[in-house]
Amino acid sequence: MKQSTVQLISFLVLAAVVLATGFGAIGGPAMLAGGF
Amino acid sequence: MARRYGGKYSPDGSKTGSGAAGAPQPAPFRDRRARRVNLRARLMFLLPLPLLFAGLGAIGRGSPTEMLAEIGGFAGLTFSAWLLNEGLRAEEAYDARVIARPPAFPRKIFAAALTGVSVAAVGMFSLGQGLFGSLAFGVLASLAHLSAFGIDPMKRKGMDGVDAFATERVAKAVDRAEGLVREILSASEGIRDRRIQDRIERLCAQAREVFRTVEEDPGDFARARTFMSVYLLGLRDATRKFADLYGRTRDADTLLEYEALLSDLETSFTTHRTDLLADNRSDLDIEIEVLRERLQQDGLTVRVETGER
Numbered sequence: 001m002k003q004s005t006v007q008l009i010s011f012l013v014l015a016a017v018v019l020a021t022g023f024g025a026i027g028g029p030a031m032l033a034g035g036f
Numbered sequence: 037m038a039r040r041y042g043g044k045y046s047p048d049g050s051k052t053g054s055g056a057a058g059a060p061q062p063a064p065f066r067d068r069r070a071r072r073v074n075l076r077a078r079l080m081f082l083l084p085l086p087l088l089f090a091g092l093g094a095i096g097r098g099s100p101t102e103m104l105a106e107i108g109g110f111a112g113l114t115f116s117a118w119l120l121n122e123g124l125r126a127e128e129a130y131d132a133r134v135i136a137r138p139p140a141f142p143r144k145i146f147a148a149a150l151t152g153v154s155v156a157a158v159g160m161f162s163l164g165q166g167l168f169g170s171l172a173f174g175v176l177a178s179l180a181h182l183s184a185f186g187i188d189p190m191k192r193k194g195m196d197g198v199d200a201f202a203t204e205r206v207a208k209a210v211d212r213a214e215g216l217v218r219e220i221l222s223a224s225e226g227i228r229d230r231r232i233q234d235r236i237e238r239l240c241a242q243a244r245e246v247f248r249t250v251e252e253d254p255g256d257f258a259r260a261r262t263f264m265s266v267y268l269l270g271l272r273d274a275t276r277k278f279a280d281l282y283g284r285t286r287d288a289d290t291l292l293e294y295e296a297l298l299s300d301l302e303t304s305f306t307t308h309r310t311d312l313l314a315d316n317r318s319d320l321d322i323e324i325e326v327l328r329e330r331l332q333q334d335g336l337t338v339r340v341e342t343g344e345r
Contacts, residue, residue: 006183007183007184007185007186008184010179010180010181010183010184011076011180011184011185013176013180014151014177014180014181014184015079015083017155017173017176017177017180018083018084018113018151018155018177019083019086021087021109021155021158021159021163021173022083022084022085022086022087022089022090022158023086024163025086025087025090025091025094025102025105025106025109025158025162025163026086026089026090026093
């Protein structure tokens with residue numbers, strides 16, 4: 001696999017992890033507590 | 037930076053090549069590379085934004101632990117994005133040089149570690165993922181960061197046959213001289229006269245040519261360093277004083293004097309570069325002396341480092 005492809009995939013994984021953490025923090029506890 | 041339009045055929049236009057008579061002028065864009073803007077690295081500033089809103093929500097719910105984790109995570113990720121961008125800039129400077137030291141602080145590696153710690157902290161204290169889960173996400177984020185953006189250059193970049201100490205000295209001197217060139221250019225922005233600014237930029241381009249010459253052949257490094265110090269410190273101090281004075285008074289005599297100094301510097305510098313290339317030591321020593329006296333006459337105190345350290 002080309003290096004640029006690996007870098008792109010890694011970036012997408014990183015973006016997914018950071019965004020999921022952020023949106024998880026917005027959604028998860030707020031839903032448990034009865035809405036944001 | 038916005039600049040007044042003007043060229044060869046504009047009113048008040050400059051005759052290009054004034055100053056150093058007959059000396060070849062470097063092309064205006066020589067050694068001025070376009071900065072690479074890494075969109076992915078810039079996006080790293082946007083990705084943590086949901087955490088900020090989550091932190092605000094946690095404040096609304098009155099949950100201090102979550103709030104600290106989320107706002108802290110947001111701060112950590114933003115700081116790491118800044119470190120990453122600085123690291124990429126340092127890497128670009130490293131790539132542009134023939135002789136270079138690795139950055140003193142490995143910014144990209146630190147950015148990857150900080151990203152991992154921030155993601156793990158949010159997972160642990162805000163999302164309740166537990167130790168293993170949060171560590172797994174943290175490590176994944178760090179590894180993805182390292183793989184996406186790479187690590188900092190770690191090796192000294194020099195020439196074969198030059199010992200590490202000499203390479204280090206050349207790299208340090210060029211670093212300092214590059215710093216002086218940046219100060220000169222920023223001081224010249226206060227002059228608000230395109231013709232003068234262009235001449236200063238040309239001088240700086242010539243200075244950068246000498247850096248490249250010294251990097252490629254550090255044989256006569258001590259003299260080159262002395263000349264760079266005299267020349268660049270003189271030009272910086274003169275430019276600062278001139279920008280201050282001319283900005284206030286727009287005095288024609290001051291302008292003439294400064295232009296005369298610029299012409300002298302242009303001539304000296306071109307000669308110096310030729311002497312440096314031809315290894316003509318005695319001429320170079322005389323040149324340095326003449327320039328030093330010239331600067332002293334103009335009341336510019338020049339701190340000169342002479343000899344070896």
